[in-house]
Amino acid sequence: MNEQYIVGRNPVLELLKSDKQVDKLYIQKGDLHGSINKIIGIAKSRNIIIQQADKAKLDSMANGNIHQGVAALVTDYEYSTxxxxxxxxxxxxxxxxxxxxxxxxxxxxxxxxxxxxxxxxxxxxxxxxxxxxxxxxxxxxxxxxxxxxxxxxxxxxxxxxxxxxxxxxxxxxxxxxxxxxxxxxxxxxxxxxxxxxxxxxxxxxxxxxxxxxxxxxxxxxxxxxxxxxxxxxxxxxxxxxxxxxxxx
Incomplete structure (x- = not known):
């Protein structure tokens, strides 16, 4: 299966609240204010690997989208019927x-x-x-x-x-x-x-x-x-x- 990055605090928060598999969470170095702490807390409770990353790496993961200092690595979206x-x-x-x-x-x-x-x-x-x-x-x-x-x-x-x-x-x-x-x-x-x-x-x-x-x-x-x-x-x-x- 292909992998993709979900970026932005709201999308990542909703992702973590779902039962979808999250392979890894990337947090921008030094960016630990506001809702980012809630995201980290949920990720820890789900035993998701959390890794710090610099802004340049997150920019690359975001592919032009606004990442707000957070990105989640996930597998392909699972379509329904x-x-x-x-x-x-x-x-x-x-x-x-x-x-x-x-x-x-x-x-x-x-x-x-x-x-x-x-x-x-x-x-x-x-x-x-x-x-x-x-x-x-x-x-x-x-x-x-x-x-x-x-x-x-x-x-x-x-x-x-x-x-x-x-x-x-x-x-x-x-x-x-x-x-x-x-x-x-x-x-x-x-x-x-x-x-x-x-x-x-x-x-x-x-x-x-x-x-x-x-x-x-x-x-x-x-x-x-x-x-x-x-x-x-x-x-x-x-x-x-x-x-x-x-x-x-």
Whole structure:
């Protein structure tokens, strides 16, 4: 398995709180203030090797990301499955709420979507194995460690994944500027999956055809589209809002 470095105090702290294997923790020499002491304490309680390193070495590990004086060496991210995501919803006695990302290429977008999804109680995220961003150091950092608490399934084919979800009685809603309905005019209750398309091309033709509904976000400015993670956030929290109102 390949190795990678998770950097930044928040991502490393969330990593240490999870049950994921951490091979080694690197702490910048002399940097022992604030949350770094909490990180060291958890690492010691888990018997993780702690090694001091100079700033230059940490800069190299961070690969351009802000490391805040700490880096954790881990093995590859362990992807989940669609069945495990559905089981998670069942164990909570909740309708499945899943996000499908159709060829999202920017790791910053992926990380931001993971962070929003985790905060909103999404049960899992589905991404394709090809032509899409994978979970890496940048995703860990951008998600503030939320990837450690989110099930992410890495599938061969998004269309086939949608078919599997439909067999499990989920309704599929695709975000598309050509959609007939505004997202706030349609019910997003029950077992659902939201599909967010590629940053430039949007939803692929086959995926669009698989969706039960195509919904849109109103655009009244001079720019005709939102960033993928911003669009995802709006739709995710509309689902949260509708479910909250249903329970009142």
């Amino acid at each position: 669609i069945d495990k995501i559905l089981d998670k919803a069942k164990s909570r006695n909740e309708d499945p709420f899943i996000i499908i990302l159709d060829e999202i290429e920017d790791t910053h977008n992926l990380g931001a979507i993971v962070r929003t999804a985790e905060c909103a109680g999404v049960h899992g995220i589905i991404i394709p194995k090809r032509r899409a961003a994978m979970v890496n150091q940048t995703v860990y950092k951008t998600s503030a460690g939320a990837v450690e608490h989110m099930l992410i399934a890495n599938v061969n084919n998004i269309s086939s994944a949608i078919d599997e979800l439909k067999k499990n009685r989920l309704w599929i809603y695709g975000a598309d500027m050509g959609g007939e309905d505004y997202y706030f005019d349609i019910s997003l209750l029950g077992p659902i999956a939201l599909v967010i398309g590629n940053e430039g091309k949007g939803l692929s033709r086959l995926v669009k055809e698989k969706c039960d509904f195509l919904i849109k976000i109103p655009m009244v400015g001079k720019i005709s589209s939102l960033n993928a993670s911003a669009a995802a956030s709006i739709l995710i929290y509309e689902v949260v809002k509708q479910n909250h109102e249903k329970r009142k």
